[in-house]
Amino acid sequence: MRRSFLLLFIVSGLIVVFLLSSGFLGKKLYMYNWAEYIPQDVLNDFRKETGIKVIYDTYASNEEMYAKLKAGARGYDIIFPSGDHVSIMIKEGMLEKIDKSRLSNFKYIDKNILKKITYDPNNEYSIPYMLGSTGICVNKTKVREYERSWSIFERKDLKGKMTLLDDMREVIGAALKYLGYSVNSTSTKELEEAEEVLKGWKENIVKFDAEFYGKGIASGEYWVVHGYGENIFSEIPEEEWDKYDFFIPKEGGTLWIDNMVIPKGAKHVDYAYKFIDFILRPDIMARICDYLRLPCPNTEARKLVKKKPIYTIDDLKNCEFIADVGEYIKLYRKVWNEIRFGY
Numbered sequence: 001m002r003r004s005f006l007l008l009f010i011v012s013g014l015i016v017v018f019l020l021s022s023g024f025l026g027k028k029l030y031m032y033n034w035a036e037y038i039p040q041d042v043l044n045d046f047r048k049e050t051g052i053k054v055i056y057d058t059y060a061s062n063e064e065m066y067a068k069l070k071a072g073a074r075g076y077d078i079i080f081p082s083g084d085h086v087s088i089m090i091k092e093g094m095l096e097k098i099d100k101s102r103l104s105n106f107k108y109i110d111k112n113i114l115k116k117i118t119y120d121p122n123n124e125y126s127i128p129y130m131l132g133s134t135g136i137c138v139n140k141t142k143v144r145e146y147e148r149s150w151s152i153f154e155r156k157d158l159k160g161k162m163t164l165l166d167d168m169r170e171v172i173g174a175a176l177k178y179l180g181y182s183v184n185s186t187s188t189k190e191l192e193e194a195e196e197v198l199k200g201w202k203e204n205i206v207k208f209d210a211e212f213y214g215k216g217i218a219s220g221e222y223w224v225v226h227g228y229g230e231n232i233f234s235e236i237p238e239e240e241w242d243k244y245d246f247f248i249p250k251e252g253g254t255l256w257i258d259n260m261v262i263p264k265g266a267k268h269v270d271y272a273y274k275f276i277d278f279i280l281r282p283d284i285m286a287r288i289c290d291y292l293r294l295p296c297p298n299t300e301a302r303k304l305v306k307k308k309p310i311y312t313i314d315d316l317k318n319c320e321f322i323a324d325v326g327e328y329i330k331l332y333r334k335v336w337n338e339i340r341f342g343y
Contacts, residue, residue, distance in 0.1 A: 027052040029271040032065060032076040034058065034258070035211070036234060037130075038279075039291040046278050052271050060210040061167045069094065069263070077268040078275060082256045084169065086126045087119040087324035089261070095125045096262040102273045103127065105280035108300045117257065119324065126259035127276055132294050133253050133319045134170050135311070137232045137246045142223040148247045150178040152224055153201040161223040163216065164201065166208035168336040169322050171198065173254045174226065183254050183320045186328040195335045202339060217244070229310035230292040246310055252318030257297075 027050070035058040043054045057076070059065040062085040069079075069089075081089060089095050100106050100123065109128055120126045138146055142161070146152055153162060164171050173183035175194035185191060206222065214235035216222040225232065229246045236244060260279065262272045278284055286304035289296040293310040296302045325332065337343055 027271065028055055029053070029268055029275055030055045030057070030075050030077045031080075031275075032057050032059065032078075033080045035060070036231065037080065037258075037292070038288060042279075042284060042287055042291075045284075046275060049278070050271075050274055052274065054275070063168060074265065075267070076263055077266040078272045079261050079263055080129060080258050081126075081261060082258050082322065083117070083119040084322045084324045086259050086261060090120060090125050091324075094264055096264055096266060096269065097124055098127060098262070099273075103277045103280060105277050105282070108280060108282055108285075108298045110297050110299050113257070113297050116321070118321070120259075126261045127280070128297055129258045129260050129279065130288075130292065130294050131255070131257045131297055131316075132228070132230075132311070133248050133255055133316055134165060134174075134226060134228055135246055135248045135253065137217055137225050137227065137229065137244055139217055139220070139223045139243065140245055141243050142220070146224075148245075148250055150174055150249045150251055150253075153204055153226075156204060158224055159204045160206055162205045162225065163207055163209045163213045163222055164205050164226045165213075166210040166340075168332055168340075170254055171208070171226075171339075172332055172335055173320075173322060174249075175201070177249070177251045177253055177318075177320070180251070184323045184325055186325055186331070188331060191331050191335050195338060198335075198339045208340060230294055233293060233310060248311060248315050248319065250318070252320065255316055255319035255321045257321070 029052050031054050033056060043056070047053050059068070062082050065079065065081060066085055066088065106127065113128060113131060114123065117123065117128070136152060143158065152158070153164065172194055175197040176183050176185050176190065178197060179190070179193055181190045213222065213225040213227045214232045217225045217232060218235040232246060233241060260276050262269060266272060280298065282298055282300035282304055285296065285298040285301035289301060289305050289309070290307045293307060295309050295311070295313045296305055
């Protein structure tokens with residue numbers, strides 16, 4: 001009995017050692033990302049290939065992500081901030097420098113996109129993941145006639161059936177663009193004008209919503225929503241897509257690039273590099289673009305994409321990158337607090 005127990009103990013120990021060495025136990029990458037931004041089957045395949053399990057935590061806005069990190073949240077190995085917040089996080093020493101020599105697939109990112117990046121020239125701290133814009137989605141079975149413009153939020157007949165994103169820069173940026181100004185305006189006068197526009201829009205919307213607007217328009221609760229096309233169409237059965245019109249307003253809007261960054265003090269930097277390079281692989285990026293229906297930033301992946309994107313890079317011609325406005329962010333917060341919270 002003792003020998004049998006000893007043998008069982010030894011075998012069990014060998015199995016545990018094998019599992020640990022094979023990566024089936026203990027290897028974890030802690031990710032902080034937008035909800036449903038990477039298909040689960042891609043995460044599953046990453047684990048199969050590397051033995052690294054991704055622990056996926058989510059946020060609904062850049063501001064929420066940033067506030068949590070500034071409040072002391074630790075333990076994340078990779079985060080997906082938009083360009084303006086990359087700039088802020090670089091200035092505040094929150095990010096590790098990127099060693100691009102460890103990324104064999106970086107070469108596939110469209111050079112024209114890289115040239116437009118001003119928030120992190122030469123990609124010293126960040127690697128582009130996806131680019132696009134927020135827009136407006138209309139349920140055409142409920143709203144028969146409409147202009148493809150931000151002016152739709154002025155319509156009293158749609159009161160109680162519309163939502164705006166719960167995102168300071170996106171919403172204020174929309175009002176600024178509607179007025180013909182830059183989404184990065186630092187003019188007190190222009191921001192005050194945007195505030196007046198938003199006060200009118202607020203009277204007609206149900207709420208500011210960054211989480212459930214996709215489900216809301218899919219269920220018929222909302223008829224018009226401001227948001228991300230990929231989030232919206234993930235909630236709508238594909239056979240019903242022709243009932244909905246997603247568009248970038250004619251005045252333009254915000255242009256964003258979400259990026260992969262490694263936060264300062266990350267415990268699993270090696271795993272983060274493996275994941276970033278895995279994502280940049282053309283076959284993997286093509287699967288992600290098909291899942292999100294976004295314009296593909298990877299030149300080789302474009303050859304492998306099977307589904308038509310919700311909008312194209314050409315549709316973004318009147319859009320503008322959200323930039324770090326430095327100390328003028330106080331003006332934005334003043335406007336947002338007045339609109340959002342009434343003080």
